Amino acid sequence: MFEPITIKDIAKALGLSTSTVSRALRGGYEISAETKRLVLEYAEKIKYHPNPIALSLKERRSHSIGVVVCEVANNYFSQAINGIESIAYSRGYHVIITQNHESFDLEVVNIQHLASRSVDGLLISLSSETQDLSHIKDLHDRGLPIVFFDRVAADIETHKVVANNYKGAFEATEHLINAGFKKIAHLTNSPTLSISIERLEGYKAALRKYNIPFNAAYLRHCPHGGMIQHEVEIAVNEIVSLPDRPDSIFVAGDRLTTGCMIALKNCGLKIPTDIAITGFTNSDVAGLFDPSLTTVRQPAFKIGQIATEMLIQLIESKRPVTDFETKMLETELFIRNSSSHGITSIIN
Amino acid sequence: MFEPITIKDIAKALGLSTSTVSRALRGGYEISAETKRLVLEYAEKIKYHPNPIALSLKERRSHSIGVVVCEVANNYFSQAINGIESIAYSRGYHVIITQNHESFDLEVVNIQHLASRSVDGLLISLSSETQDLSHIKDLHDRGLPIVFFDRVAADIETHKVVANNYKGAFEATEHLINAGFKKIAHLTNSPTLSISIERLEGYKAALRKYNIPFNAAYLRHCPHGGMIQHEVEIAVNEIVSLPDRPDSIFVAGDRLTTGCMIALKNCGLKIPTDIAITGFTNSDVAGLFDPSLTTVRQPAFKIGQIATEMLIQLIESKRPVTDFETKMLETELFIRNSSSHGITSIIN
């Protein structure tokens, strides 16, 4: 029903062979200037576009890269995607975005589909459910270029781009401590994720530095990283109902941060007087919140850009690459009112 | 370098012809149970996946649908995309998301790429720059199924799914009037967009109902719909510097709404005492803002779902469809503190 224009249509119309037309269309040595002009003109006239599917089948590459993230409805990822696109387009690649919605099964389906769809490479940030990496390892072993960003796989040797989660978490926690908080809860993503592990370490290190014992009861995980608000409500309720109630929370996730604020509001708790909060989010509107939200912000756009540059370098490399590197970018702490103690916050 | 497993590998290993393998793999009439079992087992063992590129080339369809939106970093669109995916996956289609970043040129490139990439159909929400529709009209005339949602093209006859922008805008404006505001500015997207036109009509109708004259100076457009914060700052500054300064603003766009709040904050103006605001956004955190934000919310997820159902219906229809319909869904007004007048707001 939908019939695209092919090289055959041009060949027939001009009484040439398809191979001549093909030669005229691309590059163009071995062809008379006259024929070339004729073909080019006619192609332009009937708006011919080469069929990339046929090209992919022939060349075994598609000039497109696949992106697998948990969700685009997440400030960090939507910004990272913009970074990815900015580089990809300028280098002549198309970007295909897919979401796993924090589901291992969807991640497998998406990655398999992208790979068999002849993407030239993959940019992956793991789902919070993912533990078995064989679906990725397979492809990687068979030579498909892959770069991880944000949520990386420890067991797969390839380029990786991450934020300095350890330091970001350390600074956020230290900031709460310096603001006078002592009982700092930590609300985070699935414990299997690299980002959760690194941020937990940073949190613990800051406590250690100030001789505050780590209290396991203060640590709460939301396996779906704030995608399911109900999960967040439960975790927050558990935190605020603890016998020795925390005076503050360090929340280590984008959706988790806003979800936590909503949950606290639903509990009827005032921030920061009842409980303070420092978030980990790339939201542009953290400053508009009531109270304005202290956040750790990641260079998401830049991370997307670097990951894409590394991926394209892998794709276009002549010889197999075996020397992989992990790039780490610094986070930034924005201090606002949600983490100021007592009197101060009232003045604000 | 990256060598996928093909039907040939199986044929060779099992000493069969490729067509026998093909038959065993799909459906499987005309084939001995034994051969079938053998093939299936071996395919499973070596993790064979059919090459969708080859399938697309053969069948001239890809079981995937293309989505073109301005940005995924927009609550409305990320929710609509989730709706799209929910239907598409359940019906066996893959979803390819592309962003035009409010650029006409990018929109053309993306649509052309998707079309030639053999997507079976297109879900389009126009860029704010788009006026010339020939790139879409061409494809539509040639039989490519297309459904518009949100920002629709008046001149192209196909299925469309929209929110009741007129009524949503009317209610938002009427609410401001009922709350005691008289000098209501209107900050909106590019004047060429269907949504801008409909919302402006709703705004004007509400003014008319209460005998408030329409003041052209109170109308401000941001051609990039809040994507460029600088544009919003300028527009807001113009509004608040008007000799007869408005007492409130009805903002008709998702990014525009948060952008406007940031701009007002930068002006040092207090909401709602200095100036009130009612937004048009699907943000989940409008209730967390300071002050909490009165908003018109669209059923974005549902709109995405319906658009996708309509598109798949077009794709799978045996005969050419000529009877097109436009579905309109109702918006919902959430009244919060940003639009309450004087005394009330202080109590809040």
Add this chain to the structure above:
DNA sequence: TTGAAAGCGCTAACAA
């Protein structure tokens, strides 16, 4: 300078 033909992975009409 041009054309014929093969092949990328797969399916389907036709033969055996």
Add this chain to the structure above:
DNA sequence: TTGTTAGCGCTTTCAA
């Protein structure tokens, strides 16, 4: 029941 072959759109030897 299985194999052979042509063809989807394109590029690329090889021949002419």
